[in-house]
Amino acid sequence: MTTSFLRRAALAAALAGAISIPAPAADYTPSEENLKSRQEFADAGLGIFLHWGIYSMFGQGEWYLNSGVNAEEYAKAARGFYPAHFNAKEWVSAIKESGAKYICITSRHHDGFSMWGTKQSPYNIVDATPFGRDVLKELAEECERQGIRLHFYYSHLDWTRPDYPLGRTGHDTGRQLAPDWESYKNFMNGQLTELLTDYGKVGAIWFDGYWDHDEDPTPFDWQLDEQYALIHSLQPGCLVGNNHHVSVIPGEDIQIFERDVPGENKAGLSGQDVGSLPLETCQTMNGMWGYKIKDQDYKSTDDLVRYLVRTAGKGANLLLNIGPQPSGELPAAAIDRLKGIGKWMDSYGETIYATTGSPLEEEPEWGTVTVKRGDGRVFLHVLGEDFQSVKLPMGAKVKKAVDFISRKPVKFSGKPGDYTIHLDGVTAGPDRVVELTL
Numbered sequence: 001m002t003t004s005f006l007r008r009a010a011l012a013a014a015l016a017g018a019i020s021i022p023a024p025a026a027d028y029t030p031s032e033e034n035l036k037s038r039q040e041f042a043d044a045g046l047g048i049f050l051h052w053g054i055y056s057m058f059g060q061g062e063w064y065l066n067s068g069v070n071a072e073e074y075a076k077a078a079r080g081f082y083p084a085h086f087n088a089k090e091w092v093s094a095i096k097e098s099g100a101k102y103i104c105i106t107s108r109h110h111d112g113f114s115m116w117g118t119k120q121s122p123y124n125i126v127d128a129t130p131f132g133r134d135v136l137k138e139l140a141e142e143c144e145r146q147g148i149r150l151h152f153y154y155s156h157l158d159w160t161r162p163d164y165p166l167g168r169t170g171h172d173t174g175r176q177l178a179p180d181w182e183s184y185k186n187f188m189n190g191q192l193t194e195l196l197t198d199y200g201k202v203g204a205i206w207f208d209g210y211w212d213h214d215e216d217p218t219p220f221d222w223q224l225d226e227q228y229a230l231i232h233s234l235q236p237g238c239l240v241g242n243n244h245h246v247s248v249i250p251g252e253d254i255q256i257f258e259r260d261v262p263g264e265n266k267a268g269l270s271g272q273d274v275g276s277l278p279l280e281t282c283q284t285m286n287g288m289w290g291y292k293i294k295d296q297d298y299k300s301t302d303d304l305v306r307y308l309v310r311t312a313g314k315g316a317n318l319l320l321n322i323g324p325q326p327s328g329e330l331p332a333a334a335i336d337r338l339k340g341i342g343k344w345m346d347s348y349g350e351t352i353y354a355t356t357g358s359p360l361e362e363e364p365e366w367g368t369v370t371v372k373r374g375d376g377r378v379f380l381h382v383l384g385e386d387f388q389s390v391k392l393p394m395g396a397k398v399k400k401a402v403d404f405i406s407r408k409p410v411k412f413s414g415k416p417g418d419y420t421i422h423l424d425g426v427t428a429g430p431d432r433v434v435e436l437t438l
Helices: 003-017 032-044 056-057 071-080 088-097 135-146 181-197 224-234 301-313 334-349
Strands: 044-050 102-108 149-153 205-210 239-243 256-258 279-284 315-321 366-374 378-382 387-390 400-403 414-417 418-423 430-438
Touching: 032 149, 032 239, 032 315, 044 149, 044 334, 056 071, 088 102, 088 135, 088 334, 102 135, 102 181, 102 205, 135 149, 149 181, 181 205, 181 224, 224 239, 239 256, 301 315, 301 334, 301 366, 334 366, 334 430, 378 387
Parallel strands: 044 102, 044 315, 102 149, 149 205, 205 239, 256 279, 279 315
Antiparallel strands: 366 378, 378 430, 387 418, 400 430, 414 418
16 A cells, blocks of 8 residues: 555544534533443443454554554554454353453554544554454444443554654654644544444443653643533443543543552552542453463452452452454453353352442451442451451441351351351352341
8 A cells, every 4th residue: 555544544634624522511410311320330340341453463462562663564464454253242242251241342542543443544443454344333233232331442642643742652653743632632532423423322431541641741631521521412321431540530420440449559550539439440360451472371260259359349340351362362261261250250249249348447358348239238258268257347236147158147246346257167269258137
């Protein structure tokens, strides 16, 4: 081809008209439909994250372009992207089997490549690859058939477009910079309009990349109020989340934490205060988000179950990531973990779905607590295998304690504020669960 996809994309940006954006309200008031979506999201417990794009072909993770690779050379990979084994039905079925209630997939990552047939740029899976299929459309239709919510990850930054105002990443991709915020903003809003118009009911837009300008000498104005208002005008029930690593910004409907349960900051990416919105923690099955051929260090099913439980104990959903292979297949190790989690959820899902987080002031060393929304049943999740009994500093009076699986009585002693729960005979596993009636 005589003209690269990236140059054609730049031309398309120059010719694109402005997107009409509704004026944002001074104070965002979520609609009834939005509040219903928030509750459904909060009750979901588990979602599956999918980081997939042409970066998977290099087997080096989703940030490969940022490692000194030339953007024009990188873009040539699109000509060989042919995920012949992609099967939306198989993907959604495997994910549903895990007990997950929603999927979040990268519609466009920082490398600028779009995974649907966008009209805003030819640099997309339909126009730039021999595969020529709109995988987001196929996934949206299959999610609708199987009753799984679909969320779209969308990058606020771009390492290939010349009109993106350069931030702290993507400096060595060789692109010819011509920063034009209005052009780039219109491009993004045009793409979001497509996703929210032509791809069915969208559960959430999951933004990433705000942090690319967090070291600017003056605050960068992403004009998020306008963008959020656009989303809510197109689909009032669509939730807005932003992995910006700061406190909630007006117009957002969920709060996201990366690689840490809310209130912890072991990875250094989640130091923000925990707000009152529905919460979500995103975490990887292995080490990377996108497919990395050398990264076969998958967490065990038991460890993933324990992480899911600890996340629920913080009142949050777990968004657990898989990096699909360039062939379009989910890695065998990921499929194995999905099956293992699903088997556990078949037995214990009731203690995760539609629950609130622990009412205890401090997380106990033995595990965590979830509370069933509606009927108030309390579930003690004992994650340590060596405990014979656990202390429960709960002020309410315990009427009854039973093993969640066998329904056999569990002995307890003490008084409100100082109970001891004895674990003899409680069903073994990565999470021993005792149900309390208060």
